Amino acid sequence: MSGFFAFFLQDKYGLTIDRAQDFIFLFLAAGAIGTFFGGPLADRFGWRNVIFFSMFGSAPFALMLPYVNFTWAYILLVIIGFILLSSFSVTVVYAQKLYPGKVVTVSGLITGLAFGLGGAGSVAIGTLCDTFGIARVMELCAFLPLLGILTFLLPTDRKLKQWTE
Numbered sequence: 001m002s003g004f005f006a007f008f009l010q011d012k013y014g015l016t017i018d019r020a021q022d023f024i025f026l027f028l029a030a031g032a033i034g035t036f037f038g039g040p041l042a043d044r045f046g047w048r049n050v051i052f053f054s055m056f057g058s059a060p061f062a063l064m065l066p067y068v069n070f071t072w073a074y075i076l077l078v079i080i081g082f083i084l085l086s087s088f089s090v091t092v093v094y095a096q097k098l099y100p101g102k103v104v105t106v107s108g109l110i111t112g113l114a115f116g117l118g119g120a121g122s123v124a125i126g127t128l129c130d131t132f133g134i135a136r137v138m139e140l141c142a143f144l145p146l147l148g149i150l151t152f153l154l155p156t157d158r159k160l161k162q163w164t165e
Contacts, residue, residue, distance in 0.1 A: 002027060003122045004129060005077075008138045013070050023077055030078040031085025038086035039093075046157040047094040054087035055148025062142045066135070084145065088114075097160040 005027075006020035042050040061080045068076060095110040096103050128137045155163075 003118075004125055004134065005138070007129070008066075008134050009073070011134050012066075013073075023074065026074060027077045027081035028085075030081035031088075034082035034084075034086035035088050037082075038088065038090045041086070042090040042093070047090050047097070047160070048151060048154050048157055050090045051087045051094060051154070052148055052151040054084055054090075055145045055151065057148075058084040059143075059145035059148065062145050066139045066142055094154075094160075097164060098155070100164045 002024050006017060006024055009015050009020040009023055010017065038050055038054070045053075058080045061076045061083070065073060065076045065080065091114075092107055092110050095106045099106045125137060125141065128140075
């Protein structure tokens with residue numbers, strides 16, 4: 001999202017690239033703050049639940065984002081960044097619990113996969129933007145957080161604790 005959203009903002013609102021990057025900064029800054037809350041929330045409500053909420057909970061805001069005015073885009077990006085990125089550290093810990101005794105390997109894999117798949121996704125999204133236009137692709141990308149429903153396929157926190165005992 002952060003790779004292409006600035007271009008969408010330029011196209012939709014006629015912003016300069018500098019001004020469009022302000023939106024991306026707000027998204028990432030809110031995400032950094034959300035990350036601090038993700039851990040305590042996971043301790044209270046469970047790792048899998050926080051991972052689910054970070055994706056599925058951001059979906060309504062992401063679905064509204066392509067259609068709102070300039071001011072609401074700022075507000076929604078802050079909300080989306082906070083919610084969506086709140087599970088980053090939780091995801092790393094969850095993966096570590098899946099493979100106890102391989103903490104460093106799993107941390108490297110989960111972080112590397114996140115950035116590697118993000119890079120591959122950027123190539124695919126860029127190609128789609130060139131083919132169908134940035135506005136249409138951003139409208140379609142707004143549905144991606146709905147994939148958060150798939151987190152219910154992950155083992156429960158209770159099951160993970162059983163595996164590590």
